[in-house]
Amino acid sequence: MSLEDLVIRLRTMPAAIALAFRHDPIFRYAALGILVSGLFLIGRLAGPDGTVPGAAPPPNPTALGPTYDAGPVPSAAPAPPAEPPRIAPGRSLDGVRVVPDATAPADHFGRASVPERP
Numbered sequence: 001m002s003l004e005d006l007v008i009r010l011r012t013m014p015a016a017i018a019l020a021f022r023h024d025p026i027f028r029y030a031a032l033g034i035l036v037s038g039l040f041l042i043g044r045l046a047g048p049d050g051t052v053p054g055a056a057p058p059p060n061p062t063a064l065g066p067t068y069d070a071g072p073v074p075s076a077a078p079a080p081p082a083e084p085p086r087i088a089p090g091r092s093l094d095g096v097r098v099v100p101d102a103t104a105p106a107d108h109f110g111r112a113s114v115p116e117r118p
Contacts, residue, residue, distance in 0.1 A: 020027040087096065 021031060022028075087093065
C-alpha cells in the first residue's frame with residue numbers, strides 16, 4: 001500500500017463512518033458504547049482517587065462513634081432438628097423405598113398429549 005492509497009482511504013473514512021452510523025444499528029450502538037466508555041475513562045483519569053476536586057473529605061471513623069468499627073453481634077447457632085435425617089451422608093440409597101404422595105396431582109411431564117377425536 002502506497003502513501004497515496006493511505007491518504008485516499010483516510011479521506012474517505014469520515015464519509016464511510018457517517019454512512020455506517022446512519023444505516024447500521026449495530027455500528028451505531030457500538031459507536032455510542034465506545035463514546036460512553038471513553039467518557040467514563042476520562043472521568044476516572046480526572047480524579048484517580050475517585051473524588052471530585054473540591055468535594056468534602058470522608059468523615060473520620062472515630063467521629064462516628066465507638067460502634068462504627070465493632071461489626072455485627074454474633075448470633076447463636078440454630079438448634080439442630082428434633083428428628084435427624086434418615087439418610088446420612090455417604091450412605092447408599094439402594095435400599096431406600098420411595099412412596100409417592102397420594103395427594104399430589106398426576107405428573108404428565110415428558111408425555112405427548114394426544115388430542116381426543118370427536
